[in-house]
Amino acid sequence: MTRFLVMLFAMLLQLFADNVPKEFPQSTLDFDSIQFQQDKFVSTLVPVIIQENERILKDRKFATDFFSKYNSDTIEGRFAKTDFDKMMSVASKYKISDPFSKKEYDDKIDVVPVSLALSQAALESGWGESRVARRANNLFGQKTFTGKKELISLDGEVKYAFFDDYMDAVKSYMLNLNSHEAYSEFRRKRAKAKIDNRLYSGISAAATLKNYSEIGRAYTGMLVELIQNRFKSFDDIKGVYSKSGFDGKFLSTMAKM
Numbered sequence: 001m002t003r004f005l006v007m008l009f010a011m012l013l014q015l016f017a018d019n020v021p022k023e024f025p026q027s028t029l030d031f032d033s034i035q036f037q038q039d040k041f042v043s044t045l046v047p048v049i050i051q052e053n054e055r056i057l058k059d060r061k062f063a064t065d066f067f068s069k070y071n072s073d074t075i076e077g078r079f080a081k082t083d084f085d086k087m088m089s090v091a092s093k094y095k096i097s098d099p100f101s102k103k104e105y106d107d108k109i110d111v112v113p114v115s116l117a118l119s120q121a122a123l124e125s126g127w128g129e130s131r132v133a134r135r136a137n138n139l140f141g142q143k144t145f146t147g148k149k150e151l152i153s154l155d156g157e158v159k160y161a162f163f164d165d166y167m168d169a170v171k172s173y174m175l176n177l178n179s180h181e182a183y184s185e186f187r188r189k190r191a192k193a194k195i196d197n198r199l200y201s202g203i204s205a206a207a208t209l210k211n212y213s214e215i216g217r218a219y220t221g222m223l224v225e226l227i228q229n230r231f232k233s234f235d236d237i238k239g240v241y242s243k244s245g246f247d248g249k250f251l252s253t254m255a256k257m
Contacts, residue, residue: 041128045121045139045166046114046234052170053111056178059090063105095179107191112174115202115231119223120173120212122230137163140173182211201235202227 066087070079079087091099094108124141125133132138136151142161144150149162163169177183186208193200206223213219 037129038122038127041122042118044128045118045170048166048170049112049114049117052167052174053114055171056109056111056174059093060105060109062086063090063102063109067102067105093175093179107187108178110178110187110190110194112177113200113202113205114234115227116205116223117170117173118231118234119202119206119226120209121170123222123226132160136160137165137169139166139169140176142169142172142176183209199235202231 066083069083088099090096090105090109094105096104096108098104121128121139124130125139128134128139132141132151138151138160144159144161150159151162152159161172163172177186186205189204189208190200193204203224206220206227208220209223210216210220
């Protein structure tokens with residue numbers, strides 16, 4: 001399947017599907033089936049990733065509008081209660097240390113490159129075929145320490161987070177990158193790219209994630225290679241799709257793939 005068809009299928013899936021699928025189809029060992037599995041993996045995840053990025057942008061817009069509406073001299077008692085309560089909820093969600101620091105909101109609430117999310121999901125889940133992916137919908141190797149909704153590894157040493165579906169897994173993964181202190185470099189370089197009006201590519205982002213895996217820089221090297229070989233062009237789809245349909249940039253972007 002060409003990348004154009006993969007992308008077209010992914011976009012149509014978001015337009016017409018009512019529910020996020022629970023699992024990817026099982027593949028066999030022949031090449032055609034493996035290719036089908038990987039294409040299905042991509043076409044399933046792309047609309048989920050885009051949808052979650054859209055939700056993040058809504059949070060970002062709310063925070064931006066809040067600071068535009070209330071200047072730095074506004075005291076707590078002058079905030080509209082609904083605005084204040086929602087702002088505190090957003091601050092808690094993204095682990096904002098200073099709820100009145102606009103810069104912290106700007107740094108933490110932003111999108112994750114599509115190519116990065118795809119490459120990490122493919123690498124961590126074996127293209128959706130790992131035991132953890134199939135039994136716990138956990139595509140990003142996320143661990144849990146709460147004792148709730150967990151899947152214990154076969155050796156009994158690791159507890160993996162359990163998710164209801166792939167949307168929950170993607171949501172948790174993106175929130176992790178946007179809030180955990182281990183990924184401050186990821187956010188800092190993303191914010192700098194935005195200030196410089198540059199695309200924050202998956203390759204640039206991958207280089208900052210040495211703390212995501214115990215193998216450190218070897219892990220980032222694997223991500224970079226996967227993005228370079230398979231997913232680099234997916235960063236170009238930013239802004240070409242919305243729930244209302246395709247805009248004029250879509251076909252021209254896909255034609256280059």
